[in-house]
Amino acid sequence: MNLSVAPAVGSAAAGSGPETAPVLAVKNIEVVYNSVILVLRGVSLEVPQGGIVALLGGNGAGKSTTLKSVSTLLASERGAVTKGSIEFRGKRTDNLMPGDMVGMGMVQVMEGRRCFAHLTVEENLTAGAYARPIKGKELNDALERVYAYFPRLKERRSSLAGYTSGGEQQMTAIGRAMMAKPSMLLLDEPSMGLAPQIVVEIFEIVRELNQKEGVSILLAEQNTNVALKYSDYGYILESGRIMMDGSAKALAENKDVKEFYLGMSSEGRKSFRDMKSYRRRKRWI
Ligand SMILES: Nc1ncnc2c1ncn2[C@@H]1O[C@H](COP(=O)(O)OP(=O)(O)O)[C@@H](O)[C@H]1O
Ligand SMILES: [Mg+2]
Known part of the structure; x- marks a missing residue:
């Protein structure tokens, strides 16, 4: 039930410092x-x-x-x-x-790097911003932030995710999660x-x-x-x-x-x- x-370990009640x-x-x-x-x-x-x-x-x-x-x-x-x-x-x-x-x-990156195979790497990343739809400069900045961590994804941005390597798909999956900040x-x-x-x-x-x-x-x-x-x-x-x-x-x-x-x-x-x-x-x- x-x-x-x-019994809570040290009770996370208001008193105990947030840090x-x-x-x-x-x-x-x-x-x-x-x-x-x-x-x-x-x-x-x-x-x-x-x-x-x-x-x-x-x-x-x-x-x-x-x-x-x-x-x-x-x-x-x-x-x-x-x-x-x-x-x-x-x-x-x-x-x-x-x-x-x-x-x-909190964002979970599922096992098996579930990318949308028929979408490009960049479209996959863009899909990660679904929780807070963005466009224009804001979207570009968010993508550039991901590309700064994953330069490989920038090179592959127009490739269909299904045709990228396993490593690139895992990076795409993590990058997509990062789009939700x-x-x-x-x-x-x-x-x-x-x-x-x-x-x-x-x-x-x-x-x-x-x-x-x-x-x-x-x-x-x-x-x-x-x-x-x-x-x-x-x-x-x-x-x-x-x-x-x-x-x-x-x-x-x-x-x-x-x-x-x-x-x-x-x-x-x-x-x-x-x-x-x-x-x-x-x-x-
Ligand atoms: N949707 C599910 N329905 C029934 N059993 C499941 C389901 N998902 C996982 N299990 C069972 O739960 C156990 C733990 O699975 P899982 O959490 O996927 O382990 P791990 O990620 O460590 O490989 C396994 O015995 C698995 O068969
Ligand atoms: Mg597992």
Whole structure:
């Protein structure tokens, strides 16, 4: 029942200074699809103002479900938050719609860089300003701002998105989100299927965006290695539960994380299967 709220951590009530209050607080949420499939089992996480936080875990762990719970896109997939609460800028999101979230400054970049293939790169970017329709000089300035971060997109502005590379499509998807001038971005597996040097290029831009504009970022990734390099703090999700969390540095140095997550760039998903048998032997939290 939605009425029972878990005891708040340090209660984000008016008194506690706005600088220290997290921009996003997910408190002990449970998520169910189609009224029966329990996917998240008590997930809690926080994103501090101006922070980059990584949500790590293998395929099916619940990363996308967590991001969709936060952006409220979950309802369109017949999912529901059945316990716990989510607060964005101190406001509970229970009764908000995706459009309200965009209006409050939160934009999600979906997994699989969903671009409109039959539109040009620039038309895709322009579509990102839908929440606050703009034209003329204002539109041009907004596009130039995106092109300043992604010079490649400027070169490809007239190409149909469907004919650009995977990296350019991911950049287009992030650039489109930037057109809404977000204060917080949710990025779902930006590295998926991209060559390592393109992944670095994209993460460098994400970091720049965070540092220059103070955009807070919650990032879901299977690529633990790169995600921990670019984030401040990380949570490891498995089967819908947070198994471990800590500063990016502490996680990167953690023995279990090293063994099961950081070895994956050469071995692919194998390390996650290995972990299943490992966990049968030893519980690590
Ligand atoms: N729309 C949906 N309906 C039912 N089950 C879903 C739906 N979306 C995801 N799931 C299930 O929820 C679990 C977590 O999925 P997901 O959040 O996509 O994980 P991740 O992003 O970490 O790969 C998986 O078992 C998946 O099959
Ligand atoms: Mg996913």
